[in-house]
Amino acid sequence: MATQAMTRIYDRLLEQVLFRRTLQRWQRIASRAETADVSVLRRLHGPARQLRSELDRLLRVADGRLAQAESGARAIRRPPMSDWAWRPEIWRAPVTPGGIAPAEPRSAIGSEATLFHDCPAREVTLRQIRNAGADDLPPYGLKLDVLRFEGSFLSLVIELPPAAVDGLTLHHIVRLDAALEVETPRKIFVRLNLKHGPNTEQVVHGVAPADGALVAEFDLAHTKMNEKRLERAWIDLIFEKPEMNQFVLRDVTLSRRARAEM
Template identity: 55%
Template sequence: MARGSWMQGAFDRAVLRRWTAAVRAAPQAELSVLRRDLARAEALRLRLGELMAIAGDRLAQPRIGSQAFPRPPGTDWAWRPRLWRGPLARKGEAGVLNRTPIGEEATVFHDCPLGEITLRQIRNSRTDDLAPFGLRIDVFRFDGSYFALAIDLPPSACEGLKRRHLVRLDIRLEMERPIEIFARLNIRHGPNAEQLVRELPLHQLPPQGGEVWVEFDLAYTKLNEKRLEKMWLDLIFEGPRMNQITLRDITFARYPRAEL
C-alpha cells in the first residue's frame, strides 16, 4: 500500500473514532462542548450531503463510453455510436442547417428553409437507461419534404459481412406526439449500393416511450461480399413539425440467420 493511502486511511479512522467518542459523551457533555460539536457536525453534514448527492447521481448514471447492451444469440459484431456513449465537444446546435454534422458519425439532412430545428446531447440518468447519452431533437415549424439523421457505421461493420447475416437496429426513444419513422440501411459495394427500408413499430410504444427494434435481412439483396466499402443508416422522420423527439439509445448488432 502506498504511504499516502496508508496515511489517509489512518486519518479517516482517527476522525471516525473522534466522532464516535463525541456521540457517546454527548449525554453528559457540558453545553459549551455540545454547541461546539453541533456546529462542527452541521458543517460536516453539509459537505457529506453534497458528496453523497453528487456521487449517487454519477454512480446511478450509465458509465461514459459504455458499450453494454443486450445482444441476440450468435452476434458477431455489435456497436453503439459515439454520440450515445461519449460527450461531444459541442453539446447542441440551434437553427440546424442541412448537412449539419453531430460529432464524427452522424449528420442531419433536411430541405426546410426555416431552420427551426435544435439538437442537444443530453445525459441519460434514468434507471432503465443503458446508454450514457441521448440526442434530443426539437422541431418547430417545418415546411420541408424530408428530415433525416444519417449515422455512419464503422469499417468493422463490413468486415466479414455476408448475405446470410441479419443486421438488427434497436432504438429507445420518446416523442411528444406520434409520427412515422423509417430506418433505411445502406450498403455500398463497388459502384452499387443496396438499400433496405423498415418502418419502426412505434405503435407498440407506451405513451412515455420505450424501445423498438427492426431487422434487415441481407438475403434480399444482391450484395457483392467481395467489394464491400461502407454501411450507413438513415433515420427518416415523417412530418416532424412541432415535436420533441428524444433518442435515448441506438445500437446495432449483426448475426447469422438460422439455417433452414
C-alpha cells in the same frame, strides 16, 4: 523490487513537480495577457491552442469513459448469436458540437452522425443530453426538436464503423435497436445503406415505435449486395411529418448475426 518501487515513487514526484511548474508558468502568462506585447501574444498563441487541443481531447475521452464506468454504458442488449454489436459515439461519450440551433440543411454532430433536412425555415434543433433514467444504459442521449417544418425530409445519418462490414455476408441479419421518446407518435423509417463498388444497396423499413422501443431488422439475403466489393455502411433514421414534435433517442445500438439456415 524495492528499487522498482522507489523508481515509481520518484517518477510520480517528478511528474508532480513538472506539472506544478507548467501550471504556474501558464498561470503567469494568462495573468499578463492583458498587458503583454502583441508580438509576445502572437508567439504564445500557437502553443496555447495546441495545448488546449490536446487537453480537450483528453477530457473528451476521460469524460466518456468515466460516464461509461458510472452507468454501465458498455452493456449492449445484443440478440443471441450476434457476432458484432456497437453503440454510436453520441450515446457513449461527449461529442463536439454538443448542440446545434438552428440546424443547417447538413449538420454534423460528433464524428459519426449528420442531420439532413430541406426545411427553409430551419426551425430544427439537435442536442446531446445526459441520460438520467434508471433504465438508461448509455450515459448520453440525443434530443431533436422540430417546430415549423416546411421541408420534404428530415433524417439522421449514422456512419457505421469498418467492423460492421468486415466479414458481412448475405447470410447476415443486421438489426437496429433504439429507445425513443416522442411527444406525438409518428412512423420512423429506418434505411440501411450498403456501398459495394459503384453501387449502393438500400433497404427500408417503416417502424411505429411501441412502448418506447424501435426495432428494425434487415435480412441481407433479400439484397443484391456484392460481398466481395463491400466498402462501407450507414443507417438513416427518417422522421415522417416531424413538425411540432420532439424526439428523444435515449439509446441506439446496432448488431448483426448469422441467419439460421433451414
